[in-house]
Amino acid sequence: MILCRTIAELKNELYSIKHSNDQATIGLVPTMGFLHEGHASLMRQSVAENIASVLSIFVNPMQFGPNEDFERYPRDEARDLAIAKENGIDIVFMPEVKEMYPSKPRTSVMISQLTERLCGASRPGHFDGVGLVVSKLFHLVQPDRAYFGMKDAQQLAVIQQMTDDLNIPVEIVPCPIVREPDGLALSSRNVYLSAEQRQQAVVLSQSLALAKQMVEEKGITPEELIARVKAKISEAGQAEIDYVEWLTYPSLELPAWNEPIADHSEKYILALAVKFGSTRLIDNALFVPNTRGE
Amino acid sequence: MILCRTIAELKNELYSIKHSNDQATIGLVPTMGFLHEGHASLMRQSVAENIASVLSIFVNPMQFGPNEDFERYPRDEARDLAIAKENGIDIVFMPEVKEMYPSKPRTSVMISQLTERLCGASRPGHFDGVGLVVSKLFHLVQPDRAYFGMKDAQQLAVIQQMTDDLNIPVEIVPCPIVREPDGLALSSRNVYLSAEQRQQAVVLSQSLALAKQMVEEKGITPEELIARVKAKISEAGQAEIDYVEWLTYPSLELPAWNEPIADHSEKYILALAVKFGSTRLIDNALFVPNTRGE
Numbered sequence: 001m002i003l004c005r006t007i008a009e010l011k012n013e014l015y016s017i018k019h020s021n022d023q024a025t026i027g028l029v030p031t032m033g034f035l036h037e038g039h040a041s042l043m044r045q046s047v048a049e050n051i052a053s054v055l056s057i058f059v060n061p062m063q064f065g066p067n068e069d070f071e072r073y074p075r076d077e078a079r080d081l082a083i084a085k086e087n088g089i090d091i092v093f094m095p096e097v098k099e100m101y102p103s104k105p106r107t108s109v110m111i112s113q114l115t116e117r118l119c120g121a122s123r124p125g126h127f128d129g130v131g132l133v134v135s136k137l138f139h140l141v142q143p144d145r146a147y148f149g150m151k152d153a154q155q156l157a158v159i160q161q162m163t164d165d166l167n168i169p170v171e172i173v174p175c176p177i178v179r180e181p182d183g184l185a186l187s188s189r190n191v192y193l194s195a196e197q198r199q200q201a202v203v204l205s206q207s208l209a210l211a212k213q214m215v216e217e218k219g220i221t222p223e224e225l226i227a228r229v230k231a232k233i234s235e236a237g238q239a240e241i242d243y244v245e246w247l248t249y250p251s252l253e254l255p256a257w258n259e260p261i262a263d264h265s266e267k268y269i270l271a272l273a274v275k276f277g278s279t280r281l282i283d284n285a286l287f288v289p290n291t292r293g294e
Numbered sequence: 295m296i297l298c299r300t301i302a303e304l305k306n307e308l309y310s311i312k313h314s315n316d317q318a319t320i321g322l323v324p325t326m327g328f329l330h331e332g333h334a335s336l337m338r339q340s341v342a343e344n345i346a347s348v349l350s351i352f353v354n355p356m357q358f359g360p361n362e363d364f365e366r367y368p369r370d371e372a373r374d375l376a377i378a379k380e381n382g383i384d385i386v387f388m389p390e391v392k393e394m395y396p397s398k399p400r401t402s403v404m405i406s407q408l409t410e411r412l413c414g415a416s417r418p419g420h421f422d423g424v425g426l427v428v429s430k431l432f433h434l435v436q437p438d439r440a441y442f443g444m445k446d447a448q449q450l451a452v453i454q455q456m457t458d459d460l461n462i463p464v465e466i467v468p469c470p471i472v473r474e475p476d477g478l479a480l481s482s483r484n485v486y487l488s489a490e491q492r493q494q495a496v497v498l499s500q501s502l503a504l505a506k507q508m509v510e511e512k513g514i515t516p517e518e519l520i521a522r523v524k525a526k527i528s529e530a531g532q533a534e535i536d537y538v539e540w541l542t543y544p545s546l547e548l549p550a551w552n553e554p555i556a557d558h559s560e561k562y563i564l565a566l567a568v569k570f571g572s573t574r575l576i577d578n579a580l581f582v583p584n585t586r587g588e
Contacts, residue, residue, distance in 0.1 A: 007461070019316075022313070022316050105459040106405050106406045106407050106408060106455050106459060107403065107404070107405050107406075107425070107455060107456045107459035107460055108402075108403075108404045108405075108406070109401065109402075109403055109460070110401070110402045110404065111400055111401050111402075112400045112401075112402070113400050114400060131401070132459075132460075135460050136459075136460055136461045139460055139461040139462050139463055140461050142463065161400050161401060162401045165399040165400060165401035165426075165430075166401055166403070166426075166429050166430055166433055167301070167430045167433040167434050168433050169433055169436065
């Protein structure tokens with residue numbers, strides 16, 4: 001496994017790979033590091049599907065708001081490199097901020113509509129920063145495929161839209177959410193939780209399970225569903241709800257609010273963001289209402 | 295020469311070129327068609343510097359304002375194809391609007407600061423449309439080099455900035471302005487001019503020549519220079535000045551206004567936009583004040 005800290009090193013390594021095998025396909029797993037089993041599942045899928053796999057580790061300041069956790073975002077370089085190696089990664093690209101942003105960028109990549117709700121509403125500018133850095137990584141690595149976790153479902157929809165709109169020649173591969181045995185979705189931010197908050201945080205996946213059950217009962221409306229999910233989350237004493245939303249996916253539009261969730265083929269997402277103290281967790285589930293929830 | 299009207303055809307042709315020669319370099323000349331000798335000079339430079347050259351012809355609706363000339367922008371497909379062939383182009387990519395924009399794009403590529411003045415101020419949204427379509431063309435063609443004329447000096451600065459900020463792996467090649475024997479810069483829009491307007495339009499290049507002469511006289515300030523250039527342009531009875539600006543290039547910032555244009559190494563642009571009836575013409579000259587104007 002090769003570690004590249006500069007763009008020049010990365011380009012050299014990619015050049016070697018492509019020129020030793022002109023059929024070489026490249027997979028990219030873009031991350032902010034502090035890797036967990038969710039990231040590892042993306043790496044393994046990339047390794048299985050491509051000749052060479054690049055893991056990028058970059059805590060991107062442009063996607064953090066002024067009062068967010070950029071400075072304290074957890075980092076553990078040695079552990080990350082060990083996990084990357086274990087999972088078969090060929091190149092780790094781990095640049096400093098000044099390597100990615102030698103000067104303040106004047107170019108913004110903004111994706112409208114899809115970013116108006118959910119985390120886009122709670123974190124203004126967040127997805128502009130995501131669009132910018134993902135677009136940079138796509139141009140630097142020029143991968144055939146890029147792997148993203150469904151936990152960040154809105155991010156995935158935004159990146160797919162950007163890729164389509166700009167004709168970026170990369171296949172976006174969505175990968176399933178990986179969970180702890182008790183159901184908590186893996187997240188680098190889980191380390192922030194106190195023991196009690198960690199216990200209470202299971203309410204996110206429990207409320208999604210409850211929602212699946214309720215959607216199978218015909219007749220429930222989005223309004224009722226959301227009220228019941230909110231009530232369930234509020235059973236956790238420290239939970240402070242940021243949002244609970246039921247939207248079409250991946251278009252992220254509001255469906256009719258007071259009509260029963262009927263039998264139809266459109267895909268929906270139930271997406272949650274809940275704070276425990278200063279730690280904000282997200283989770284979601286996809287539903288095709290005429291089948292069982294996915 | 296191959297004509298591709300669809301993205302699929304273009305990708306097939308590019309694939310053939312790259313897989314028959316893995317050292318093949320690709321040059322791209324993006325145009326809106328109605329080709330003239332300015333475009334032909336870009337094509338010849340691309341053909342000289344690359345194994346294969348792609349000419350794109352696409353009148354991009356996204357870069358026209360609601361009251362601009364998108365509908366009446368001149369088109370002549372047969373003549374354009376003949377000129378492309380004469381100049382050694384390998385692939386002409388000439389898509390319909392619905393091929394480039396199958397649905398309304400939700401992604402914007404916006405370049406700040408550089409787009410605040412000059413045509414960015416006169417044509418709000420224009421450079422967002424340029425950034426979007428150029429980024430799409432770069433992803434579709436994946437050229438090694440792309441050729442742009444210095445007549446659209448602001449466009450060139452904007453595209454270079456976008457390419458740097460997004461790490462797009464394309465070398466941007468600026469090419470000199472091509473002029474009629476009397477000095478008028480070539481433009482597809484010159485066909486709109488009446489005989490009398492055509493005669494008067496020579497005042498643009500004449501005023502740039504006058505400016506070069508005046509900058510060589512030490513002591514002139516930007517303010518005086520602009521006043522004299524405006525006076526010169528106003529000698530043409532039908533000329534209506536949109537802007538006359540003296541800015542740093544390519545950063546497009548205002549220099550000190552009342553200080554003499556001193557001996558220094560920074561590059562400046564004198565940029566003009568002048569309307570004759572409903573036809574808007576632009577022209578510019580670059581200056582390194584301690585040498586003769588370029």
